[in-house]
Amino acid sequence: MSELILGIESSCDETGVALVRTRGPGTVPELLSHALYSQIEMHRAYGGVVPELASRDHIRRVLPLTQKVLDDAGCTLAQIDAIAFTRGPGLAGALLVGSGVACAMGAALDKPVLGVHHLEGHLLSPFLSEDPPEFPFVALLVSGGHTQLMRVDGVGRYQILGETIDDAAGEAFDKSAKLMGLPYPGGPELARLAEGGDPEAFKLPRPLLHSGDLDFSFAGLKTAVLTQAKKLGDTLEARKADLAASTQAAIVDVLVKKTLNALKETGMKRVVVAGGVGANRMLREQLNDACRKRGIRVHYPELHLCTDNGAMIAMAAAMRIEAGQQQAEKVYAFDVKPRWPLDAIVQQPVATTTAV
Structure with a gap:
């Protein structure tokens, strides 16, 4: 029997809401509608995310976005079977907005709720694409705050193969962009500027490239x-694209x-x-090319679902429920986990309270 799951994402500077329909064990849930609001313009004036402003804006956006998602899907609140929300990791105040709305809505409607790990949402987001993967696979989870390589044998069946020991790849993009004087958000700005530059202009280090393990730095x-920016001095502006x-x-x-090393070590043929x-x-082009030569399939989320969004939260909740990894509960004491390691949810025991 199919069920409707509403997903709410509010971990940082994007408010996302989505609705998915489950289609039974062994099938990929269907995305019915989703809506997203980005706070980039608001935070640009400060050069980064201001947590208090982020929380306040989530409060303004989440209910109108929820109504839009329901209208687009031709559904009503009464038809929803469960409500999922991002429980962590993320900004505490921002997380509390999504969890508070989800739990209040669940209590009012007498519907169960489910807290979802933000990174698991990203990890499973390629199942929203037109070319969804199949288990098992190697996953490269690469975002502003996290860089990890994982072996994924199924929902909740994860093994961390390697992770960053300091800055994540997204942080490297953002911090490097800031050093070059690029506006927020720095990572995408640096990537756009790089299109007109020479990638071999400067010999920059590749930390831990030959470390013999799968960790990053x-x-x-x-x-x-x-x-390098200091060395360039007054000529930085002219050489910024090259840098x-x-x-x-x-x-x-x-x-x-x-x-590629992780794929070789695991013997996997899918990433x-x-x-x-x-x-x-550039990452997509180079990884696609390298994997094509090795007969390895590569899967990505759709471009508009790479950033934080409600669709990945609703999808992760639906997949956990159908895999028997977790159940939505009629428990509305909304707590959040700003710091929540992804390996803490591996093989999480199923609750015994009222479930979907």
Whole structure:
């Protein structure tokens, strides 16, 4: 029997709401509608996300977006079977908005709710694409705050193969962009500038590239960019595109080669790339080319679903429920987990309270 699950994402600076329909065990849930509001313009004046402003804006946006999603899908609140929300990780105040709305809505409608791990949402987001993957696969989870390689054998069946020991790839993009004087959000701005630059103009380090393990480190690269920018001095403006291109090339080189190493170690023939950096054109081109030569399939979320969104939260909830990993409960004491390691949800025991 199919069920409707409403998903709410509010972990940082995007408010996302979506509605998915389950289609039974062994099938991929169907995305019926989704809506997203980005706070980029509001935070640009401050050069980064201001948590208090983010929380207040989520309050303004979440209910109108929910109504839009229901209208687009031709559904009413009464037809929803469960409500999912991002429980963590993220900004505490922002998370509380989504969890508070979800739990209040669930209590009012007498519907169960389910807290979802933000990173699991990203991890499973490629199942929303027109070419969804099949288990098992290697996953490269690469976003502003996280860079991890994982072995994924099924929903909730995850093994971390390697992760960043300092800055994540997204942070390397953003911090390097800030050092170059690029506006917020820095990562996409750096990638756009890099299109007109020479990726071999500057010899920048590839940290841990030959470490023999699958861990990442990008803090040293950021320091090298700072050093190079200072050396350029007054000529930085004229060479900024080259420095951006060289920085991007260093990050992508590490991500691609570490991913290939993970595929070799596991013997997998399928890789999933998820998270905001997964939208990077150079990363997609180089990984696609390398995997094509090795007979490996690569899957991504659709470009508009690479950033934070409600669709990935609703999808993750639906897939956890159908896989028997977790159940939605009529428990409305909304707590959040701003710091929540992804491996903490592996093989999470199923609750015994009222469920979908």
